[in-house]
Amino acid sequence: MQSRTAALGELAALLGDRLNRSQSDRDLHGRSESAFPEMPPDAVAYPETTAEVAALVRICARHGLPVIGWGAGTSLEGHALAPRGGVTVDFSRMNRVLDILPGDMLVRVQPGVTREALNTELRSTGLFFPVDPGANASIGGMTSTRASGTTAVRYGTMRQNVLALEVVLADGRIIRTGTRAPKSSTGYDLTALFVGAEGTLGLITEVTLKLHGQPEAVRAAVCAFDSMAGAVDAVIATIQSGIPMARIEFVDAVAAAGFNRISGAGWPDAPHLMLEFHGSERGVAEQIERFSEIAADFGAQGFRWAEQPEDRKALWAMRHNTYRAWLQIYPGARPITTDICVPISRLAEAVEETAAEIAASGIPGPIVGHAGDGNFHALLLPRAGDAQELALAQTLAGNMAERALRLGGTVSGEHGIGMGKTKYMRAEHAEGWDVMGRIKAALDPEGIMNPGKLVPGN
Amino acid sequence: MQSRTAALGELAALLGDRLNRSQSDRDLHGRSESAFPEMPPDAVAYPETTAEVAALVRICARHGLPVIGWGAGTSLEGHALAPRGGVTVDFSRMNRVLDILPGDMLVRVQPGVTREALNTELRSTGLFFPVDPGANASIGGMTSTRASGTTAVRYGTMRQNVLALEVVLADGRIIRTGTRAPKSSTGYDLTALFVGAEGTLGLITEVTLKLHGQPEAVRAAVCAFDSMAGAVDAVIATIQSGIPMARIEFVDAVAAAGFNRISGAGWPDAPHLMLEFHGSERGVAEQIERFSEIAADFGAQGFRWAEQPEDRKALWAMRHNTYRAWLQIYPGARPITTDICVPISRLAEAVEETAAEIAASGIPGPIVGHAGDGNFHALLLPRAGDAQELALAQTLAGNMAERALRLGGTVSGEHGIGMGKTKYMRAEHAEGWDVMGRIKAALDPEGIMNPGKLVPGN
Numbered sequence: 001m002q003s004r005t006a007a008l009g010e011l012a013a014l015l016g017d018r019l020n021r022s023q024s025d026r027d028l029h030g031r032s033e034s035a036f037p038e039m040p041p042d043a044v045a046y047p048e049t050t051a052e053v054a055a056l057v058r059i060c061a062r063h064g065l066p067v068i069g070w071g072a073g074t075s076l077e078g079h080a081l082a083p084r085g086g087v088t089v090d091f092s093r094m095n096r097v098l099d100i101l102p103g104d105m106l107v108r109v110q111p112g113v114t115r116e117a118l119n120t121e122l123r124s125t126g127l128f129f130p131v132d133p134g135a136n137a138s139i140g141g142m143t144s145t146r147a148s149g150t151t152a153v154r155y156g157t158m159r160q161n162v163l164a165l166e167v168v169l170a171d172g173r174i175i176r177t178g179t180r181a182p183k184s185s186t187g188y189d190l191t192a193l194f195v196g197a198e199g200t201l202g203l204i205t206e207v208t209l210k211l212h213g214q215p216e217a218v219r220a221a222v223c224a225f226d227s228m229a230g231a232v233d234a235v236i237a238t239i240q241s242g243i244p245m246a247r248i249e250f251v252d253a254v255a256a257a258g259f260n261r262i263s264g265a266g267w268p269d270a271p272h273l274m275l276e277f278h279g280s281e282r283g284v285a286e287q288i289e290r291f292s293e294i295a296a297d298f299g300a301q302g303f304r305w306a307e308q309p310e311d312r313k314a315l316w317a318m319r320h321n322t323y324r325a326w327l328q329i330y331p332g333a334r335p336i337t338t339d340i341c342v343p344i345s346r347l348a349e350a351v352e353e354t355a356a357e358i359a360a361s362g363i364p365g366p367i368v369g370h371a372g373d374g375n376f377h378a379l380l381l382p383r384a385g386d387a388q389e390l391a392l393a394q395t396l397a398g399n400m401a402e403r404a405l406r407l408g409g410t411v412s413g414e415h416g417i418g419m420g421k422t423k424y425m426r427a428e429h430a431e432g433w434d435v436m437g438r439i440k441a442a443l444d445p446e447g448i449m450n451p452g453k454l455v456p457g458n
Numbered sequence: 459m460q461s462r463t464a465a466l467g468e469l470a471a472l473l474g475d476r477l478n479r480s481q482s483d484r485d486l487h488g489r490s491e492s493a494f495p496e497m498p499p500d501a502v503a504y505p506e507t508t509a510e511v512a513a514l515v516r517i518c519a520r521h522g523l524p525v526i527g528w529g530a531g532t533s534l535e536g537h538a539l540a541p542r543g544g545v546t547v548d549f550s551r552m553n554r555v556l557d558i559l560p561g562d563m564l565v566r567v568q569p570g571v572t573r574e575a576l577n578t579e580l581r582s583t584g585l586f587f588p589v590d591p592g593a594n595a596s597i598g599g600m601t602s603t604r605a606s607g608t609t610a611v612r613y614g615t616m617r618q619n620v621l622a623l624e625v626v627l628a629d630g631r632i633i634r635t636g637t638r639a640p641k642s643s644t645g646y647d648l649t650a651l652f653v654g655a656e657g658t659l660g661l662i663t664e665v666t667l668k669l670h671g672q673p674e675a676v677r678a679a680v681c682a683f684d685s686m687a688g689a690v691d692a693v694i695a696t697i698q699s700g701i702p703m704a705r706i707e708f709v710d711a712v713a714a715a716g717f718n719r720i721s722g723a724g725w726p727d728a729p730h731l732m733l734e735f736h737g738s739e740r741g742v743a744e745q746i747e748r749f750s751e752i753a754a755d756f757g758a759q760g761f762r763w764a765e766q767p768e769d770r771k772a773l774w775a776m777r778h779n780t781y782r783a784w785l786q787i788y789p790g791a792r793p794i795t796t797d798i799c800v801p802i803s804r805l806a807e808a809v810e811e812t813a814a815e816i817a818a819s820g821i822p823g824p825i826v827g828h829a830g831d832g833n834f835h836a837l838l839l840p841r842a843g844d845a846q847e848l849a850l851a852q853t854l855a856g857n858m859a860e861r862a863l864r865l866g867g868t869v870s871g872e873h874g875i876g877m878g879k880t881k882y883m884r885a886e887h888a889e890g891w892d893v894m895g896r897i898k899a900a901l902d903p904e905g906i907m908n909p910g911k912l913v914p915g916n
Contacts, residue, residue, distance in 0.1 A: 103694055103803030126698070146643040157641050159650075160618060175890040181799040182831045183615050184868035185604040185654055186875055186886055187912055188894045192617075192650030196643055213700045236561055240584070242671040242737070244702070279700070280748070286740055341639040345561030373640045410642035417644055428644055432633040435901065436646045442900035443893065454645055 004085070007063035008043055011087060014055055018046040018093070029070055029088040032078045035334055036419060041068060041082035048093045050166060050174060050205040057203065058172030060087060066451050067170075069199040071141025072114055074133075076337055077418030079145060079198050083452040089203060091140050097121045098206070104180055105211045106163060111140020111204050118209075127211040130155035133414065134320040140204050145416040146196030150319070153239075153372030154246045154278065155212055157414070162195050166206035170444035180208065193439070198416060199450040201443045215246070215278035219288060220306040220315055224270045226299050228252065228355070231271045232348035234298035235371040239344070241294065243287050247276035248372040249319060252355055255366030262325040263318045268302055273371065274319055276312070322368050326379055330364055333381035334390065338397040338420075340404035341375040341413025350407055351376055354400055361392055375413030402427075417454045425456070462543070465521035466501055469545060472513055476504040476551070487528055487546040490536045493792055494877060499526060499540035506551045508624060508632060508663040515661065515906075516630030518545060524909050525628075527657040529599025530572055532591075534795055535876030537603060537656050541910040547661060549598050555579045556664070562638055563669045564621060569598020569662050576667075585669040588613035591872065592778040598662050603874040604654030608777070611697075611830030612704045612736065613670055615872070620653050624664035628902035638666065651897070656874055657908040659901045673704070673736035677746060678764040678773055682728045684757050686710065686813070689729045690806035692756035693829040697802070699752065701745050705734035706830040707777060710813055713824030720783040721776045726760060731829065732777055734770070780826050784837055788822055791839035792848065796855040796878075798862035799833040799871025808865055809834055812858055819850055833871030860885075875912045883914070 012019045020026075021043045030040025042065075047053045060067045066086025073080060082088055091112035099108040102125050109118060116136045118129050131142060133149035141147070143165070148157035155161065164178030177190035194201060225231040231250050238245060251259070251272045259265040275291070277284045292303070306312040318325075327335060342350045351367055358365035358378060369376025380396055382389035401411040401424045411424040425433045433456050440447075440455040470477045478484075479501045488498025500523075505511045518525045524544025531538065540546055549570035557566040560583050567576060574594045576587050589600060591607035599605070601623070606615035613619065622636030635648035652659060683689040689708050696703060709717070709730045717723040733749070735742045750761070764770040776783075785793060800808045809825055816823035816836065827834025838854055840847035859869040859882045869882040883891045891914050898905075898913040 101801070101803065102698075104801045105698065106801075146647070148641060148643075152641065156618075157643075159641070159647065160614075169893070173889050175888065175893060177887075177890055179799075179866055179868045179886070180801040181833070181862070181867035181871065182802065183606060183610065183617070183799060183833065183871050185606075185615075185870050185872050186868050186879070187654070187883060187891070188659075188897060189604070189617065189647075189650045189654055190887075190890055190893060192647045193897075196645070196647055201646075213698050215700065240560075240563065240671050242673065280744065282744055283741065286738065290738070341637075341641060343559070343562045343564075343638040344640065345559065375639070375641065404639070408637055409639035410637045410644050412643050413639065413641050414643050421644070425645060428637070429635075430633065431631050432635055432648055433645070435627070435633060435648060438900040439646060439651075439897055442896040 003063045004042065004065060007059055007065040010059045011043065011045060011056060014052065014059065015045055015047065020044045020046070029090065030082060032081055033074060034076050034078060034420065035336060036078040036081060039081040039083045041088040042085045044088045044090050046090050046093045050168065053089065053168045053203055053205050054172045054174050056089065057168050057170065060448055061171055061446065064446055064448060067203065067448050068450050069140065069144060069203050071111065071138030072136060074135035074137045075141065075145060075418060076415045077420035079416060079418035079453060081419060083419065091138060094205065100125060102127060106180060106208055107211055108206060108208045109139050111138060111207060113139050115139060115142065122211065126214050128214050129209055130212050131158055131161055139207050139209065143195055143204055143207050144197065144199050148373065148414045150247045150249055150370060152370060153248055154244055158195055159192065161210045162191060162207060163210055164208035165191055165194055165204055167194055167202040167204055169202045170446065170449050178208065198418060198454050200440060200454050201449060217281045217284040218276065218278055218312065219284055220276045220312040221303055222267070222272050222274050222315070223295055223300040223303045224268045224272050226270065228271045228351050229348040230298045231273050232371060234273065234295045234300060236344055237294045238291055239372060241290065243290055245275065245372060246278040247274065249274040250369050250371040252351065252367040254355070255322060255368050258326055258329060258366050259318055261329060265318065274315065319368065322366060323379060326366060326381060330381045332383055334384035336380040336382065336393045336397055337377060338400055339375060339377045339413050339415045340400050340409060340411060341373060342404055342407045342409030344374040346407040347371065347374045350403055353403060354378060357399060358396060361396060363389055363393055363396070373413060374409065419453060422454065461521045462500065462523060465517055465523040468517045469501065469503060469514060472510065472517065473503055473505065478502045478504070487548065488540060490539055491532060492534050492536060492878065493794060494536040494539060497539040497541045499546040500543045502546045502548050504548050504551045508626065511547065511626045511661055511663050512630045512632050514547065515626050515628065518906055519629055519904065522904055522906060525661065525906050526908050527598065527602060527661050529569065529596030530594060532593035532595045533599065533603060533876060534873045535878035537874060537876035537911060539877060541877065549596060552663065558583060560585060564638060564666055565669055566664060566666045567597050569665060570596050572596050573600065580669065584672050586672050587667055588670050589616055589619055597665050597667065601653055601662055601665050602655065602657050606831065606872045608705045608707055608828060610828060611706055612702055616653055617650065619668045620649060620665060621668055622666035623649055623652055623662055625652055625660040625662055627660045628904065628907050636666065656876060656912050658898060658912050659907060675739045675742040676734065676736055676770065677742055678734045678770040679761055680730050680732050680773070681753055681758040681761045682726045682730050684728065686729045686809045687806040688757045689731050690829060692731065692753045692758060694802055695752045696749055697830060699748065701748055703733065703830060704736040705732065707732040708827050708829040710809065710825040712813070713780060713826050716784055716787060716824050717776055719787060723776065732773065777826065780824060781837060784824060784839060788839045790841055792842035794838040794840065794851045794855055795835060796858055797833060797835045797871050797873045798858050798867060798869060799831060800862055800865045800867030802832040804865040804867070805829065805832045808861055811861060812836060815857060816854060819854060821847055821851055821854070831871060832867065877911060880912065
């Protein structure tokens with residue numbers, strides 16, 4: 001405790017009023033988007049440079065004070081909570097786009113820049129950054145959680161789109177991983193190690209991202225299917241035929257009903273696919289023609305095309321706002337959102353089993369997902385204060401995780417582990433989880449980096 | 459030494475005549491494709507199951523005997539040499555395709571299967587495995603070296619195409635990394651850690667690979683440019699415009715002259731691009747039209763189209779046989795082949811500087827490369843037995859590595875580190891190399907897995 005006081009004093013000397021110990025700021029950084037208890041840090045730091053981050057970490061290392069990274073606070077598994085106190089490093093002042101490299105289709109950014117701010121800066125370049133988890137997350141947070149979202153089927157997740165990093169290690173040393181060359185085979189893939197490490201191995205202070213050319217033509221559509229199996233089979237056939245779908249999302253009948261209620265979508269009460277096509281004008285026309293043929297073979301009907309940019313925007317806003325929309329329908333709910341990811345061949349089975357179980361429970365629970373990735377989300381809406389419904393919802397979420405593993409998948413496609421899913425790590429990784437623990441111990445022997453998350457016994 | 463004898467005795471008891479201690483087999487596994495001295499192991503093991511590999515590693519761990527993985531022996535940086543003796547684990551008896559999963563576009567294979575054998579088995583499925591380093595390498599070796607090759611610009615390297623692994627660790631434990639789901643965010647990316655680890659962290663005993671749909675239409679072509687800068691600028695513009703090139707290779711004027719001499723290619727004495735287009739019939743037609751326009755803007759001329767499959771095959775065979783072809787022209791040479799990878803925006807500069815320096819040296823040295831990846835190879839051909847030429851060639855190779863780093867790139871895009879390039883690791887990775895060392899020490903504290911390669915002080 002004395003050491004903690006000393007550490008905070010040294011941090012205050014380093015950062016001045018950019019070390020905030022106010023109750024309100026600590027509380028703000030002790031909350032998450034999900035239903036975890038509040039776990040505030042002892043202080044919130046707002047560094048402005050990598051050197052400051054390194055100095056900060058060196059102080060924390062000397063005193064054994066936990067260090068938790070904070071991007072935009074949009075994590076769904078409590079990644080940035082401070083269960084053991086410590087200092088939360090809020091990267092909102094390190095939010096610059098450092099260098100746009102159009103010839104290499106790369107951009108170098110600080111971790112605090114959000115994906116929307118980045119794309120605004122890129123608009124005039126003809127390039128864009130495609131990874132879209134829905135929330136306006138920070139690039140540092142997206143990197144640390146290996147985020148993906150609706151466009152991963154075409155453009156990949158953060159795994160594929162982070163080329164290089166600058167990282168402050170647990171002892172304050174600064175390393176650079178990767179280069180600006182498109183590929184490398186010079187040793188362990190440290191970039192991939194830090195992508196998705198959830199801040200448990202170091203703090204990311206700079207990210208080099210791959211960019212993609214803004215497509216000449218974009219078209220979006222929705223269509224309905226009689227069954228989830230039909231929709232998923234259409235997706236599989238589409239991907240196998242090589243149609244480079246930019247988005248291919250599904251929405252179960254429950255979620256579709258919600259869209260109707262909130263947004264007046266006027267959809268039939270059935271599973272839907274939501275689609276986006278990117279390419280040249282002719283390319284998109286061909287994609288649409290080929291997709292429409294395949295979809296028709298699997299019973300698609302009622303195509304609705306979003307011709308104008310504003311229609312497209314409205315369509316995806318509706319999809320991204322599932323969470324808020326359902327909270328409007330069930331204002332008294334305490335939402336539990338979870339995601340699993342399965343082999344695409346098992347997706348229909350996974351969704352149908354999950355939907356049936358949710359329906360039988362009586363708890364409202366729309367399902368939406370990234371069909372091209374085998375990844376889906378359930379938004380479970382037990383009544384706040386109803387312990388029985390809450391426990392039932394948690395059982396449903398647990399059953400989803402077990403279902404994912406039984407079908408050869410993973411307990412999270414994109415939300416990550418944080419504090420929410422460590423309980424499934426042993427089942428998914430067996431002794432591989434111990435390997436993660438050994439790597440953690442090698443790079444952060446004192447366990448100061450984001451303790452209580454991801455690794456065993458942490 | 460006593461321990462070594464005991465270990466070999468236990469291994470012989472485990473494997474019977476599948477532990478080969480003959481001089482000829484040891485010598486065979488003590489050589490590489492490159493000009494390293496011979497470094498034979500004490501014995502060569504031919505396991506048939508993962509359980510045997512695990513038992514073998516447990517014996518070696520107990521006795522501190524080095525363990526070196528061996529695929530097809532096509533590595534160019536001495537990855538599979540045995541500088542400290544030990545047992546080389548030859549995976550040629552673990553060469554089965556275990557499971558083709560067409561619905562998930564995946565295949566599960568043993569490490570000893572070669573990429574050509576795999577594609578032969580896949581032929582009737584409509585799917586294929588695209589990564590093509592030229593040599594008929596084994597999948598295990600390609601995974602361990604993070605191989606890539608001519609198609610990486612479209613389909614990615616092994617980094618993007620390995621979804622899951624089974625690995626025997628240095629203590630004989632067996633872990634599985636990844637699942638069959640297309641993505642995951644459940645902890646450290648162990649799959650990526652073992653891909654490219656060159657056997658220094660464990661032995662890969664099973665690989666789950668992503669497959670791709672066989673394209674409906676394939677067309678190939680070559681065209682000439684006045685300068686390397688023109689060729690590279692055409693490549694950059696092509697990629698930025700989103701044309702999904704399947705192959706976009708370059709060949710400098712020296713290499714083109716060699717193709718003419720060996721294969722009667724009849725090309726102009728100039729830099730060339732070698733191209734392949736994959737897609738639907740209409741898609742390929744559009745790609746060709748758009749590429750041709752861009753290429754013409756940058757001075758391309760003399761397009762030659764390979765219309766028939768056999769013409770295409772001959773074209774790529776010529777490209778892949780650069781190495782052997784030049785040895786025919788210079789039968790007395792002791793070849794040194796090296797690769798570097800730079801940001802694409804610096805590729806023309808890197809190639810032109812390298813070509814000029816090679817020309818000034820008087821040593822024959824064609825340059826070929828994967829233009830879409832910023833990756834190129836020089837094949838330096840000093841006279842065998844001419845110490846001065848050999849030293850000069852080594853200086854040229856060293857200058858290439860330094861040039862790569864100066865231009866923001868990496869000392870190897872695809873050949874890897876092995877024994878050949880550890881001397882550049884500090885310059886490329888600085889303290890990141892120590893991080894690799896700490897991971898190595900955490901997972902292989904006794905240093906038995908492929909010692910003498912990749913990591914510091916190993």
